Amino acid sequence: MTLTSLDKEIIKALQQDLPQTLNPYETLAQQLHLSEEALLEKVRLFQEKGLLRRLGAVVRHHQVGYTHNVMVVWQVPEHLITATGHHMAARPEISHCYQRPTRPNWPFNLFTMIHGTSEAACLDFVQELAAETGIQHYQLLTSLRELKKTSMRYFCESPAATE
Known part of the structure; x- marks a missing residue:
């Protein structure tokens, strides 16, 4: 597909x-x-x-009142991973939920990023999830600092312009 100048303008606009x-x-x-x-x-x-x-979307959660977050890693039995993942991902407090392979010294296979209005709210929510799912083996990984969030930017030009 050859990009028109309008296509390039649309692509630039969508990156903002x-x-x-x-x-x-x-x-x-x-x-x-x-x-x-x-x-x-x-x-x-x-x-x-x-x-x-x-x-x-890049959500700047601090700007919308969610000042605390925690990554929770869960050890979920394989036969429950899909149902547990769907259950957790459906919760609005969770922005990321994904499965990862385990390692010999790392038994955790489900990762969730939880956002809350306070540290206590996050911890209460983790306990609520543990009770709902029956998954009791988990660890909390807290953020030390927030890194810069930026979207990818691509430069659109024709191949002839690079010669």
């Missing part, structure tokens, strides 16, 4: 923060002098052609 409006794609489309439908059709085409794999 979305407008903080009730209809961010409509606002973005207006900025690009397109209809919202035309913009969304381009996004669908980019996905179909493999140019765009996903759109994701």
